[in-house]
Amino acid sequence: MTKNNERYKIVNKVKRIVIKIGTNVLTSSGHRLDTSLMEHLCLQVCWLMEKGKQVIIVTSGAIGAGMQILGWKKRPTKMAKLQAAASVGQSRLMRFYERIFREEGYNVGQVLLTRDIFESKKGRKNALATLETLLTYKIIPVINENDAVAFEEIRFGDNDQLSAMVVELIGADMLVLLTDVNGLFDADPKHNGKVNFISEVRKITQKHITIAREGTPSKLGSGGMESKILAMKKVLELGCYGIIANGKKPWIIKDIFLGKKEGTIFIPEGK
Ligand code: GLU
Numbered sequence: 001m002t003k004n005n006e007r008y009k010i011v012n013k014v015k016r017i018v019i020k021i022g023t024n025v026l027t028s029s030g031h032r033l034d035t036s037l038m039e040h041l042c043l044q045v046c047w048l049m050e051k052g053k054q055v056i057i058v059t060s061g062a063i064g065a066g067m068q069i070l071g072w073k074k075r076p077t078k079m080a081k082l083q084a085a086a087s088v089g090q091s092r093l094m095r096f097y098e099r100i101f102r103e104e105g106y107n108v109g110q111v112l113l114t115r116d117i118f119e120s121k122k123g124r125k126n127a128l129a130t131l132e133t134l135l136t137y138k139i140i141p142v143i144n145e146n147d148a149v150a151f152e153e154i155r156f157g158d159n160d161q162l163s164a165m166v167v168e169l170i171g172a173d174m175l176v177l178l179t180d181v182n183g184l185f186d187a188d189p190k191h192n193g194k195v196n197f198i199s200e201v202r203k204i205t206q207k208h209i210t211i212a213r214e215g216t217p218s219k220l221g222s223g224g225m226e227s228k229i230l231a232m233k234k235v236l237e238l239g240c241y242g243i244i245a246n247g248k249k250p251w252i253i254k255d256i257f258l259g260k261k262e263g264t265i266f267i268p269e270g271k
Pocket residue numbers: 023059060061062063064086144145147157158159160220221222223
């Protein structure tokens with residue numbers, strides 16, 4: 001790895017970064033919150049902060065954590081049960097983020113959003129002012145959807161879309177989606193023997209969307225690869241960079257921001 005490589009130049013110049021951590025990253029063996037992995041990821045976020053970057057976390061895992069606490073083995077299908085699980089899990093989740101970052105000298109600010117906030121001018125202005133103020137005071141915003149009360153009409157549905165909307169709202173330079181696969185392949189690696197890794201995408205085509213759609217849906221999270229690609233499409237349209245990478249790999253955030261060729265990078269046209 002040299003400081004002349006393109007990846008290094010990109011990650012070096014981005015300042016405001018949204019990092020979304022998926023349910024499949026945060027939970028191990030199905031339902032348990034993997035707190036040592038969470039800690040490892042948070043320490044890398046602190047490393048980025050020390051480098052002068054601004055980091056906004058979008059976290060999933062509330063429903064998964066709630067299921068763990070309540071002893072529910074299967075993801076409920078009834079909305080009220082999902083919301084109850086999210087309500088229980090969200091506070092557990094925040095307790096960990098709060099403790100880990102506090103030990104490193106950082107405060108966190110929980111921000112729970114619903115789609116309608118983004119749809120009104122006043123809602124956007126208000127959410128933006130809160131986020132900007134948190135960043136001014138070097139407080140790490142930890143965002144999730146307000147699952148406990150969000151009903152169908154105001155739901156994002158998954159945090160991939162939510163994080164792309166956050167990128168737009170706060171004018172971030174890069175979106176990092178951390179999931180449990182290494183990035184984008186030319187076929188679903190869970191079902192095909194030999195697949196090729198795609199390390200760079202400059203334009204999202206129908207082919208990318210089709211491959212992603214055929215991928216295995218997640219049992220715990222609600223996103224899947226298709227929604228990640230659609231989030232990246234939005235990010236590219238905004239002229240921002242994106243990376244889909246494996247959040248389970250040790251030192252993944254550090255490696256990405258050292259310019260190592262981790263994950264699939266999305267580079268907007270003309271950059
Ligand atoms: N907001 C959901 C949660 O915290 C996750 C949505 C998603 O999987 O993207 O459980």
